[in-house]
Amino acid sequence: MSWKDIEGRSFSFASGLLTLDPFEGYELVRERGGTAAEVRSNAVKSGTDYFVVTDALADGTRQAKYVDKAREAGVGIIGETVFWKMVGIELGPEDVADHWVVVDTNMESMQRTWESRLRKASEDGDLDKKARGVLSEVATWARSNAMTENKPSWDGSVAPYTLFIQHSSAKSTSLGGWNIIACGFLSGDEQFADNVGSITRLPDGTIVMDTLNRNAVPWAEWRNDIGKVIVTDRYAPSSCAYLFDGLPRCAEYDLLGLDTSNATTMRAMFRGSASVDYFMTTDRFRTSTVTDMSSMFFGCIGARVINCIGWDISKVETMESMFENSPAAVLFDENNVPIPERIDTSRMFDTAPKQGRWLRRV
Numbered sequence: 266m267s268w269k270d271i272e273g274r275s276f277s278f279a280s281g282l283l284t285l286d287p288f289e290g291y292e293l294v295r296e297r298g299g300t301a302a303e304v305r306s307n308a309v310k311s312g313t314d315y316f317v318v319t320d321a322l323a324d325g326t327r328q329a330k331y332v333d334k335a336r337e338a339g340v341g342i343i344g345e346t347v348f349w350k351m352v353g354i355e356l357g358p359e360d361v362a363d364h365w366v367v368v369d370t371n372m373e374s375m376q377r378t379w380e381s382r383l384r385k386a387s388e389d390g391d392l393d394k395k396a397r398g399v400l401s402e403v404a405t406w407a408r409s410n411a412m413t414e415n416k417p418s419w420d421g422s423v424a425p426y427t428l429f430i431q432h433s434s435a436k437s438t439s440l441g442g443w444n445i446i447a448c449g450f451l452s453g454d455e456q457f458a459d460n461v462g463s464i465t466r467l468p469d470g471t472i473v474m475d476t477l478n479r480n481a482v483p484w485a486e487w488r489n490d491i492g493k494v495i496v497t498d499r500y501a502p503s504s505c506a507y508l509f510d511g512l513p514r515c516a517e518y519d520l521l522g523l524d525t526s527n528a529t530t531m532r533a534m535f536r537g538s539a540s541v542d543y544f545m546t547t548d549r550f551r552t553s554t555v556t557d558m559s560s561m562f563f564g565c566i567g568a569r570v571i572n573c574i575g576w577d578i579s580k581v582e583t584m585e586s587m588f589e590n591s592p593a594a595v596l597f598d599e600n601n602v603p604i605p606e607r608i609d610t611s612r613m614f615d616t617a618p619k620q621g622r623w624l625r626r627v
Contacts, residue, residue, distance in 0.1 A: 272298035320344035362500035415492030418514035424492030496522035568593035
């Protein structure tokens, strides 16, 4: 089976898939000329061409009544492995990030999602009395505890979205009530473009970042709504340039899965991250192959500390504007202070408050 088997056909996706969220499945089908068939509580309507379920349900290793009913209705049952072959995509190792996913993690949104599902299921008669009671309690709890996990941004507002970089869209599944806003694939070989069209320095030293290049990172469209970035699985890009450029309301980076050992550039990597106060886990970065760190923390106006301890800057050629317009205290190893003269450090600390312009020997 191939993508030709998708064109003109209708697909439904079961909940609880292991390698993709139904949101992604429908997007892949539409891109290849197929259509999304309506499905509620895994009850597939007759007339649907294919119903995508887990491999175990597809090959009969496991049984489920809703799968049996779909078969009886003449719906083709296919497993996730077959579906990926149909769309022409080969998944990589489970511990390697190959997806970016923008998710609405706001609890108010979760509460609305559960209430909507409860209402639809009740209308369709898909829930017994006990199940309705349980879901009603969940919806009530979510309503009374409505909150977001994201921290406030520089202006006090809270951005509702989280950007995940991970293996498969199923890891930030909408099953839990979160809404996947968008997702796509990553290869690790991305060469992202400059996210800012132009930068103007006014006479008083103020920095103005003008027109944005929306074709830069694939999540640029949602840049003002992303309040947190989480790299959950190993992502080892060859370039970190502009990776998190232009996320002004992102107040937190969880980058434990980011492997920078292959990166040759970190140009403008966090530029404009105005809402982050501490870059403390950046000491984990492996920088022995990096040649360009220019504008890396440019415009991080809320930063108090930037941790560069342990960095190997033996191949770095430029740190131009690296901390410009960022008032942070910068921590370097003793052997990196002062910065070697061979490195371009022009405007490295320009327009940053004087009290933040220091390098600490540790």
